[in-house]
Amino acid sequence: MTSRRDFLKVLGAFGLVGVAGGLAPPIIRYVMPPIPPQQPFPRTKLVWEDGTPVKASELEVNKMYLFSYPMVNTPNFLLNLGDENGNPIEIPPAELPITMDPTKDESAVFKAQGGRVEIGRIEGRGGVYRFPGGIGPNKSIVAYSGICQHFACFYPALKFFPPGASPPNPPSEAVAKGGVIFCACHGSAYDPYRGAIVTEAPAPSPLPAVILEWDPNTDELWAVRVEGSTITGKFCNTCAQPEEMVGDTTTVKQVA
Amino acid sequence: MFRSNNLAEWLEERLRLSHLPFYRVPYNYMTLEFWIGAIVASSFMLLVITGLLLLFYYKPDNPILANYELITEKPFGRFLLTTHLYAAHAMIFSAIIHLFRNMYRGAYKKPRELVWLAGIVTGLIMIQTAFFGYSLIGDKIAEEAVAIGSGLVSNSFGPYWGKVLVALAFDIDEAQRYYRLLALHIILAGLLGLLFMLHFGLFEQQGPQPSHEETGWRTKPERIPQDREDLAPWFPVNFLYMTFLGLGVWGFIVLLNAISQAAGFVHQLLYPLPIFDPEKLAAAGVTDPPEWMLEAAEKTRPMPPWFLVYAFKIFQLDFLYIDAIGYSAILIFIISMILPPLILSVFPFIDRHESTHPLDRPIPTVVGGLLIIYLVQLTIWGALSIGYYSLTTTTLIFLVPLIVVVMGYWILARYKNGEPVGAGLVLAFTVIILLVFIAPGAWIVAKGSQGASEAFWADLATMMIGLALAIGYVALLATSLPSGESVQRTVQVGSRDIPLPLALLVVIDLFLLITSVLLLALWVDPLASPAGTTALVALLFLSAYGVVHGAYRAVVVDKIPYTWIGRELPPHLLVYIAAIITAAILV
Ligand code: FES
Numbered sequence: 096m097t098s099r100r101d102f103l104k105v106l107g108a109f110g111l112v113g114v115a116g117g118l119a120p121p122i123i124r125y126v127m128p129p130i131p132p133q134q135p136f137p138r139t140k141l142v143w144e145d146g147t148p149v150k151a152s153e154l155e156v157n158k159m160y161l162f163s164y165p166m167v168n169t170p171n172f173l174l175n176l177g178d179e180n181g182n183p184i185e186i187p188p189a190e191l192p193i194t195m196d197p198t199k200d201e202s203a204v205f206k207a208q209g210g211r212v213e214i215g216r217i218e219g220r221g222g223v224y225r226f227p228g229g230i231g232p233n234k235s236i237v238a239y240s241g242i243c244q245h246f247a248c249f250y251p252a253l254k255f256f257p258p259g260a261s262p263p264n265p266p267s268e269a270v271a272k273g274g275v276i277f278c279a280c281h282g283s284a285y286d287p288y289r290g291a292i293v294t295e296a297p298a299p300s301p302l303p304a305v306i307l308e309w310d311p312n313t314d315e316l317w318a319v320r321v322e323g324s325t326i327t328g329k330f331c332n333t334c335a336q337p338e339e340m341v342g343d344t345t346t347v348k349q350v351a
Numbered sequence: 352m353f354r355s356n357n358l359a360e361w362l363e364e365r366l367r368l369s370h371l372p373f374y375r376v377p378y379n380y381m382t383l384e385f386w387i388g389a390i391v392a393s394s395f396m397l398l399v400i401t402g403l404l405l406l407f408y409y410k411p412d413n414p415i416l417a418n419y420e421l422i423t424e425k426p427f428g429r430f431l432l433t434t435h436l437y438a439a440h441a442m443i444f445s446a447i448i449h450l451f452r453n454m455y456r457g458a459y460k461k462p463r464e465l466v467w468l469a470g471i472v473t474g475l476i477m478i479q480t481a482f483f484g485y486s487l488i489g490d491k492i493a494e495e496a497v498a499i500g501s502g503l504v505s506n507s508f509g510p511y512w513g514k515v516l517v518a519l520a521f522d523i524d525e526a527q528r529y530y531r532l533l534a535l536h537i538i539l540a541g542l543l544g545l546l547f548m549l550h551f552g553l554f555e556q557q558g559p560q561p562s563h564e565e566t567g568w569r570t571k572p573e574r575i576p577q578d579r580e581d582l583a584p585w586f587p588v589n590f591l592y593m594t595f596l597g598l599g600v601w602g603f604i605v606l607l608n609a610i611s612q613a614a615g616f617v618h619q620l621l622y623p624l625p626i627f628d629p630e631k632l633a634a635a636g637v638t639d640p641p642e643w644m645l646e647a648a649e650k651t652r653p654m655p656p657w658f659l660v661y662a663f664k665i666f667q668l669d670f671l672y673i674d675a676i677g678y679s680a681i682l683i684f685i686i687s688m689i690l691p692p693l694i695l696s697v698f699p700f701i702d703r704h705e706s707t708h709p710l711d712r713p714i715p716t717v718v719g720g721l722l723i724i725y726l727v728q729l730t731i732w733g734a735l736s737i738g739y740y741s742l743t744t745t746t747l748i749f750l751v752p753l754i755v756v757v758m759g760y761w762i763l764a765r766y767k768n769g770e771p772v773g774a775g776l777v778l779a780f781t782v783i784i785l786l787v788f789i790a791p792g793a794w795i796v797a798k799g800s801q802g803a804s805e806a807f808w809a810d811l812a813t814m815m816i817g818l819a820l821a822i823g824y825v826a827l828l829a830t831s832l833p834s835g836e837s838v839q840r841t842v843q844v845g846s847r848d849i850p851l852p853l854a855l856l857v858v859i860d861l862f863l864l865i866t867s868v869l870l871l872a873l874w875v876d877p878l879a880s881p882a883g884t885t886a887l888v889a890l891l892f893l894s895a896y897g898v899v900h901g902a903y904r905a906v907v908v909d910k911i912p913y914t915w916i917g918r919e920l921p922p923h924l925l926v927y928i929a930a931i932i933t934a935a936i937l938v
Contacts, residue, residue, distance in 0.1 A: 127515070128523050168525050196674050221677065246502025246666065246680075248495055251628065252653045263652065266738035266806060280499060280653040281667040282738015295738065296669030299506065299678035328501045330514050336524070 134333040134340050136165055136320040141173070142344045149347050150314040151231035156181045157257035159351040161241060161250060164305055164318040166335045169326055170241035170249055171305050171318075172276065173347055174287055177235065179258040186229030186237055189290050193221040193324045194300045197293040224322050226290035230309040231316075238305035238318065239276065239291045240326050245298040247327040248280035250350065255287065270295055276302065300324040303332065318345065368586035374558030377581040378910045381592050385559055387449040388551075393597035394442035395547060397604060401435040402540065411529035414489030415635035418625050423641075426877040429612075430605075430885045433623035437608040439481050441600070443658045446474055447723075454698065454719045455827075457707035458560040462573055464699035466557065469550040471692050476543045478658065483536040485656055487529065490625035495653045497521055497528070503666065506680040560707075568708035587906055595899035599925070602892030606929050609886035613936045615643065619651045620660070620734065626651045654734070661726050662687040664733035670742045691722055709831055710764045716828070717760050724752045724820045728813050736809035748814045751787050752821035758783070759825030767832055787818055845912035849905050852916050856923045860897030863930055867891040875937075886933035890926075897926040 141149040141162060154160065156177035161170050177183045229235045243253045256262050258274035265271035266282040275294065276285040284295035291302035303323040307316055321332045333340070363369065376385070408425060410417035421428035450470070453459060459467035482500065486493045501521050505513035522531045558575050566572065575582075583589065611623045619626065626647050632640050655663050665671070665687040666680075673679045698715045709716045728748065758780045765772050791811050867890040877884040900922050904913070913919060 123519070126519060128518050128527070130515075130518070131523060194677055196669075196672070196678055242498075243502075246506065247498040248502075248653060249498065252495060264737045264805065266736075279737065280495065281663070297667060297672055297738075299672065325510070328498075328505050328514065328517055330511075339524070 131334045131336050133331055139318045139341050140344045141316040141347050144346055148315045151309055156183050159255045160347050160349050162345050162347045163341050164345050165333050166339050171238050172241050173238045175236050183233035183235035185234040188228035189226050190223045191226050191290045191301050197296050226304050230307050238307050239302040242327050243278040244300045244327055245283045248278050252280050253278045371585050373585045374555050375582040378583050389596050390445040390600050391449050393600040394438050397438040397601050401431050404431050411533050414529050419637050429881040433608045437604050441604045451723055459699040463557050466553045467699055469553055471696050473546040473550050480539040480543050483532050486532050488625045490627045507684040568706050570705055591903035595896050595903055598892050598896035602889050602896055606889035609882055609889050612882035616647050620657045660733040661729035664729045667738050710767045720824045728817045732813040736806050744810050751814055752817040755821035763828050845909045847909045850913040857901035860894045864894035883937040886936045890929050890933045893926045893929045897923050
């Protein structure tokens with residue numbers, strides 16, 4: 096009696112689990128979109144909407160410009176940084192941590208200023224990368240990913256506030272002073288004057304930097320690669336189908 | 352030709368409605384407290400109907416344009432979209448009340464453990480469905496929802512698997528995204544329907560938990576005996592009750608929607624229309640959007656619908672991110688999404704007390720009550736401030752209700768069991784509450800109100816609301832103290848005559864019903880006056896509710912005698928208030 100019952104139970108269990116287990120992988124394979132392959136970084140010229148090249152000297156100080164790079168759906172900020180009075184400021188190169196916790200990593204802030212404090216600790220967190228600093232006639236032009244490193248909010252939730260302009264609901268006095276890239280989703284703040292390191296949690300890493308090239312003869316600008324951590328939500332910084340990559344040119348749009 | 356009696360018999364023989372295998376309940380169970388689940392279910396029905404109708408014009412390749420055209424060009428399009436939203440609000444809100452009620456009454460106890468578990472799973476799927484639903488709109492809130500949802504998942508489950516999960520939920524190719532969101536929304540809604548049926552089916556096997564007045568807070572009898580004298584026949588009594596309740600719920604939802612449309616932009620959490628980003632509108636092909644649409648976009652900051660604001664706040668608490676594993680958000684994910692349902696689902700298995708009295712079940716009463724208080728607190732905190740993450744402040748904000756509820760429970764439970772409470776304990780309780788009131792004031796006096804930032808006021812408000820809710824909860828527990836003996840109600844047999852006041856009320860309801868039918872069919876212009884149209888539909892539902900309520904009342908008039916008008920009027924007042932509001936919006 097018991098043995099017959101056990102026999103039935105085992106058969107039933109195997110049948111059910113077998114069917115469910117057998118069907119799961121095919122269903123997942125069916126609904127899983129293809130993971131995009133890794134592409135090389137394109138060398139992309141920055142142009143205005145009418146197709147004329149962007150000249151470094153045309154970029155107004157402390158205004159917010161957006162452009163896509165390296166994929167069509169990865170927006171970036173293009174900023175000509177300046178002080179409160181609108182004079183451009185030279186942005187020095189720095190070594191930055193790939194991941195950071197702003198509440199503990201004050202060392203990262205020192206390092207961004209050119210210091211060499213507690214390098215071992217930062218490297219232990221996923222390494223460092225070289226942020227080349229500003230370019231252009233005043234070494235004041237920088238470009239950062241426009242996708243928040245916390246949970247991927249983007250413009251207009253993520254915005255640049257020039258010095259003196261406070262975001263609404265600033266979480267701290269430092270943020271209220273402006274000169275930040277601030278995310279209105281959960282209140283993260285980045286310092287664009289120091290390689291977009293995190294100055295206000297909960298973002299886990301600096302905004303990836305778009306490396307720009309400037310031709311002093313023609314005053315034109317190119318985007319050439321992305322450095323730093325991976326753009327939030329992407330498999331890698333160039334993981335996309337070929338048609339989703341920007342081509343030889345990308346449009347720069349002024350938004351504020 | 353049938354005579355009416357013959358028709359009833361003819362139908363009865365074919366439908367056998369009086370033989371439906373539903374659990375039968377006594378007449379005195381026909382009160383709202385036993386029917387909260389029906390409110391959830393009727394909101395769900397309204398969601399299914401409006402959702403299926405919305406499907407006609409949805410365009411996954413251009414959701415912004417589709418929804419824009421729907422609310423500006425389709426007759427009744429705005430009514431359907433906003434009602435779908437408000438029905439979702441109503442369903443989630445009433446589901447939370449439903450959960451709280453059954454937790455408070457101990458309805459999860461043996462033999463209803465599986466009903467409880469099925470209910471929790473149904474609730475989880477409900478929230479998931481709602482998430483994909485509002486993502487489908489394609490407006491600002493929707494885009495941020497997709498961004499934040501994918502950010503949460505990809506930062507919680509590691510660099511590879513996180514992204515695979517994101518790809519499964521939101522696709523990688525953005526041109527394909529809304530096809531996937533639509534499919535997931537519909538699949539989840541279907542699953543929700545199936546789970547609802549399972550939950551309801553399991554419930555029907557046991558019937559409702561016998562009321563504590565009848566059991567004297569004991570767990571026995573576990574079910575309502577089916578040989579009681581005062582059981583109501585499911586048809587027509589429960590049937591009519593269910594029908595008028597459902598119509599009333601629909602009318603109430605649509606009425607709130609009409610009021611909200613007429614009021615315009617009050618707060619983004621209440622705003623019934625999509626909030627499109629002007630640039631995205633232009634990109635979608637809308638050249639001259641109306642002024643109010645752009646204004647709404649300007650006043651909106653990133654924030655999910657109210658039922659996820661609690662999680663939105665948890666996301667901001669930076670000390671919850673785990674530094675050692677790449678500042679991972681996994682703890683955030685667990686605390687906001689997994690822990691609350693997990694805690695709730697163990698209640699039936701840890702609570703083995705023979706009593707259903709809230710003061711005999713420390714863990715469910717204290718932990719469950721705190722869960723609800725924290726939910727409200729986090730929601731208010733999230734709506735008031737952003738990105739404030741001091742561990743001390745957070746601890747203080749959540750410690751206050753914890754202390755009040757635990758101490759309050761302790762004092763009341765000792766009192767109930769006849770143990771000495773001790774003046775010291777009561778004194779300590781009072782002093783703590785007073786301190787919480789005085790301390791912030793002292794702080795402000797010491798530092799001057801200059802020192803208090805916006806964030807400080809938000810934190811203070813959150814703490815005070817926590818305190819108020821905790822005191823309210825302890826007061827609620829205190830109302831259960833006179834735990835008297837069981838009362839068995841007897842069936843009263845009154846006259847079967849239809850009382851004159853009832854007849855009068857129903858005549859007014861009928862008049863309003865006919866008026867709203869005629870106006871909707873012949874006169875009203877849904878594009879020129881969307882809010883007025885919505886109000887008229889509300890009046891249609893509510894006057895129908897009044898009529899069916901009248902029928903129900905007439906059917907049970909001999910079992911639940913008609914008393915004075917003051918007790919019978921309130922259900923109909925809702926209809927008349929709706930009529931006044933409709934007239935006000937239309938004129
Ligand atoms: S997405 Fe930017 S702070 Fe959360």
